[in-house]
Amino acid sequence: MIAIKVNGTEHRLDIEPETPLLWVIRDELGLTGTKFGCGIAQCGACTVHVDGEATRSCGIVVGDVAGKTITTIEGLSAESKHPVQQAWLAEDVPQCGYCQSGQIMAAVAFLKEHPKPTDADIDANLTNICRCGTYVRIRSAIHRAAALMKI
Amino acid sequence: MSVINTQISRRQFVVATASAAGGLAISVALGDMADAATIRPQTFGPDTVPNEINAFLAIEPDGSILIRSPHNEMGQGAITALPMIVAEELECDWSKVKVEYASPTRNLRENNVYGDMVTAGSRGVRMSWQMLLQAGASARERLILAAAQKWNVAASDCVAANSKVTHKATGRSLDYAALANDAAKIKLDKEPAIRTPDKFKLIGKSVARLDTPHKINGAAKFAIDTRIPGMVYAAISACPVPGGKLKSVDDAPIKGRRGVERIVKLDDAVAVIADRYWRAKEALALLEPVWDTGEAGKTDSAQFAKMYRDSLDGPLVNAKSDGNVDDVFAKTVAAGGKIVESLYEAPHAAHAQMEPLNCTARFDGDKLEIWVGTQSPMNALRSAAATSGLKPENITINNCFLGGGFGRRGNNDEMRQAIRVAKEVGKPVKLLWTREEDMMHDRFRPQAAVKLKTALGADGLPVAFDARIAVGSIHRSSGNPAAASSEVEPQAVEGIANTNYKIPNMRVGCVLKNTHMPVGFWRSVGSSQNAFFMESYVDELAQAAGQDPYKFRRTLLAHRPDFLGVLDKIAEKGDWGKPLPKGHGRGIAVHECYGSIIGQVSEVSVNGKGEVRVHRIVAAVDCGHVVNPSIVEAQIQSGVIYGLSAALYGDLTIKNGVIQENNFDQYEMVRLADAPKIEVYLALSGGKKWGGIGEPGTAATAPSLANAVFAATGTRVRNMPLKNAKLAGAA
Ligand code: FES
Ligand code: FES
Numbered sequence: 102m103i104a105i106k107v108n109g110t111e112h113r114l115d116i117e118p119e120t121p122l123l124w125v126i127r128d129e130l131g132l133t134g135t136k137f138g139c140g141i142a143q144c145g146a147c148t149v150h151v152d153g154e155a156t157r158s159c160g161i162v163v164g165d166v167a168g169k170t171i172t173t174i175e176g177l178s179a180e181s182k183h184p185v186q187q188a189w190l191a192e193d194v195p196q197c198g199y200c201q202s203g204q205i206m207a208a209v210a211f212l213k214e215h216p217k218p219t220d221a222d223i224d225a226n227l228t229n230i231c232r233c234g235t236y237v238r239i240r241s242a243i244h245r246a247a248a249l250m251k252i
Numbered sequence: 253m254s255v256i257n258t259q260i261s262r263r264q265f266v267v268a269t270a271s272a273a274g275g276l277a278i279s280v281a282l283g284d285m286a287d288a289a290t291i292r293p294q295t296f297g298p299d300t301v302p303n304e305i306n307a308f309l310a311i312e313p314d315g316s317i318l319i320r321s322p323h324n325e326m327g328q329g330a331i332t333a334l335p336m337i338v339a340e341e342l343e344c345d346w347s348k349v350k351v352e353y354a355s356p357t358r359n360l361r362e363n364n365v366y367g368d369m370v371t372a373g374s375r376g377v378r379m380s381w382q383m384l385l386q387a388g389a390s391a392r393e394r395l396i397l398a399a400a401q402k403w404n405v406a407a408s409d410c411v412a413a414n415s416k417v418t419h420k421a422t423g424r425s426l427d428y429a430a431l432a433n434d435a436a437k438i439k440l441d442k443e444p445a446i447r448t449p450d451k452f453k454l455i456g457k458s459v460a461r462l463d464t465p466h467k468i469n470g471a472a473k474f475a476i477d478t479r480i481p482g483m484v485y486a487a488i489s490a491c492p493v494p495g496g497k498l499k500s501v502d503d504a505p506i507k508g509r510r511g512v513e514r515i516v517k518l519d520d521a522v523a524v525i526a527d528r529y530w531r532a533k534e535a536l537a538l539l540e541p542v543w544d545t546g547e548a549g550k551t552d553s554a555q556f557a558k559m560y561r562d563s564l565d566g567p568l569v570n571a572k573s574d575g576n577v578d579d580v581f582a583k584t585v586a587a588g589g590k591i592v593e594s595l596y597e598a599p600h601a602a603h604a605q606m607e608p609l610n611c612t613a614r615f616d617g618d619k620l621e622i623w624v625g626t627q628s629p630m631n632a633l634r635s636a637a638a639t640s641g642l643k644p645e646n647i648t649i650n651n652c653f654l655g656g657g658f659g660r661r662g663n664n665d666e667m668r669q670a671i672r673v674a675k676e677v678g679k680p681v682k683l684l685w686t687r688e689e690d691m692m693h694d695r696f697r698p699q700a701a702v703k704l705k706t707a708l709g710a711d712g713l714p715v716a717f718d719a720r721i722a723v724g725s726i727h728r729s730s731g732n733p734a735a736a737s738s739e740v741e742p743q744a745v746e747g748i749a750n751t752n753y754k755i756p757n758m759r760v761g762c763v764l765k766n767t768h769m770p771v772g773f774w775r776s777v778g779s780s781q782n783a784f785f786m787e788s789y790v791d792e793l794a795q796a797a798g799q800d801p802y803k804f805r806r807t808l809l810a811h812r813p814d815f816l817g818v819l820d821k822i823a824e825k826g827d828w829g830k831p832l833p834k835g836h837g838r839g840i841a842v843h844e845c846y847g848s849i850i851g852q853v854s855e856v857s858v859n860g861k862g863e864v865r866v867h868r869i870v871a872a873v874d875c876g877h878v879v880n881p882s883i884v885e886a887q888i889q890s891g892v893i894y895g896l897s898a899a900l901y902g903d904l905t906i907k908n909g910v911i912q913e914n915n916f917d918q919y920e921m922v923r924l925a926d927a928p929k930i931e932v933y934l935a936l937s938g939g940k941k942w943g944g945i946g947e948p949g950t951a952a953t954a955p956s957l958a959n960a961v962f963a964a965t966g967t968r969v970r971n972m973p974l975k976n977a978k979l980a981g982a983a
Contacts, residue, residue, distance in 0.1 A: 117510070120528075120530050121530065124528065124530040127529075128485075128528050128529055128530070129528075131479060132470070133470065133473075133476075133477035133479070134469065134471065135470065136474075136476070136606075136607070136655070137476065137608065137684075138606055138607075138608070138687065138916075139687045139915055139916050140686060140687055141915055141916070141917060143915065143916035144606070146606060173470070174469060174470035175469065177469070178469075181465065181469045186468040189464070189468045190460075190464055190465065190468055193460055193461050193464055193882060193886070194464075194468075195327075195463070195464055195467035195468065196327030196328070196329075196886060197325075197326050197327030197605075197653070197654060197655050197656045197657075198463065198472050198653065198655070199474060199606040199607045199655030199656060200606050202469075202470045205468060223924060224924045224925040224927075225925065227923075227924050228923050228924070228925070229923070229924075230606070230916060230921045230923055231606070231893075232604060232658075232894070232921065233327045233606070233656060233890050233893075233894075234889055234890040234893025234894055234896075234922070234927070235886070235889075235890070236889075236893060236922075236923075236924050236927035237889050237927065237929070237930050238889075239924065240924070
């Protein structure tokens, strides 16, 4: 049995410890907002927070997060009210949307470290792939979110 | 005249008035958008509902208005823009609009009432705008008639606005909801005329996208998110050499593994069935299938590149032949005039849409239900019928949000596999490709080689042009029987045979050659390589003529004011001709495809190590009319980034018949660090033009980039990707 806490709920799972966290979140817990894009920690579509840190969940096994606190996109805020989500909404960032859970989770963690980011900070630290090419709006939305968080 | 304003608050409507004079004027915020139109996280619903006015529209007792979108949402904004067109004529309250996909099964039953439903070829608005305006207008007229009959007044004395019909003389009014049942029974003698663009009220506004609220919290349902009772998972591996067959496979290595149920053998693939995807995928990796790969298993990319180059020597079939090309070449040579000849090449490109292909299939007696993300639901329906042996009317295609399409999701390969596997297993199956499977079994952009030759007159302008094109046939590869015997296909020669440059003598020859690699429609299709060839080459001609590349293009396009509008816009906004730091360069390109003209000025720098950095891309587009400026801006940005990944990094190599770059560690993508500033401007010519917007942005990117690299370094790049080019560092 492996115990993990996801979005505030404790789960005790009878599962192989080497299962990537991604598949536990999606298939065991049914939280499908976290996406599979590459499976090799390259694209960031599967980004979640493990003890507050942005983590590519395809690249970490569930055995290694036992006892830790995990937040997925579904647990980020009630009613999509997190400033990053609000900024994403205001800028109409998503296109196909498939990468966006990961983009948002990565941006939330990034803004904690860089509350007043420059474009250069954004470019150097955020490496998630968006195949639809929403990067220009992602940059604007991060600046907007930073401003919202200051208020 | 302003760049499209992206600062859209959902509580504000940015009113953008597109004007034929060019550019976009943003005026003031208006109204309250707190209750914008909506779509549910799941895109599909029952194919018929009570209270329908027509197949596109139902007005419910609570006043909400269901609009069905004949095209799907894969990021391009269709489910926002297309309902806007219906709502434009319907005169309804936009906040009451709910959107769902139209049903392919109903389309079949009702004689293609939704058109072909194909979401490809940038055709959403381009092909459907009249049909959608008509659907809205027709419903509005019937609602007015229903009210007029109730009041016993003339219909011409009534007006419709904001989901109400009002009798002008008395001020009486009725909500659409109260009229819907009567309106549904009314048959019009003749369809009302649709309104002209000068009357548009909703069209032309940057209305917020309907799908955004579900794409910021993980709610949007993609096919991969399907979960149905009793479902098992399938991981699948097709023969790594496309076209190869499965000889044998032993399931002993996975017997007794936790959750693993069995294997399923298809003629060209093996699948493992398990209670969890991860267990299926892990077990699959333990199998050692034996494949019959035939001769294809001995091939490599260098050999294919040579084959395409050698094919240029002919024989070729003419796609176009105007004037007397050979004579003019001979005369030019005799007179000591200039001849410019160049060989260009392009490799395969992979779609690499973000959501790997997947499909869930469930049989229930003689019924079949499918959950998939398809760009071609009608083909999916027909193909599901053929694969399952069931009647199409007994099949439901639940089309979901698509995690990217770009042309990959039109073939339904994954659906046919899921149907076969589910049939054999006797349970509902979710079948999912890994990224590696997705990249190795893409239907790639065809490989190509072209030779372009031009004779320049004394004034430096081209007098004769000869193009020889060798490229893979998409029609043959996708088994399109009608087109498979044709020796020239439109996408092979598009952007070259139909070039708008004025050249008096022209010949374009083509030879179609296929390898075992499946090829398909990749965002902007033939234009993605042909615009690179042609627009890089036109730069070479300008250079040979000693002329400025922008002015040279202007001269050759003087007969096309729409092209000039785009060229002038990018030259102005892109600071054409203004000084740049050492090692920097600007490149220009202009191209027409999918009914739109796209122009771009790219600004790059190349450092001492020959590394390219893209700083800024300024784009202008003439798509004639704009439904939603914010979506147009996003699509051009999107197309540019897509083109940029391919132009900078997109290299696919084949060894022993197998694609080597099969995940993002080897098939690099542009990320934020490489994403330039992108400015998008409109240069609308209006009139009859209603151009597409999903693809043009991709086509102009590679050539404007290559031309900028030339400006920065003096090195002409004639093959993609740029990362393979040996660039002299900054002079
Ligand atoms: S799926 Fe985890 S990084 Fe791509
Ligand atoms: S929005 Fe489609 S991949 Fe990012």
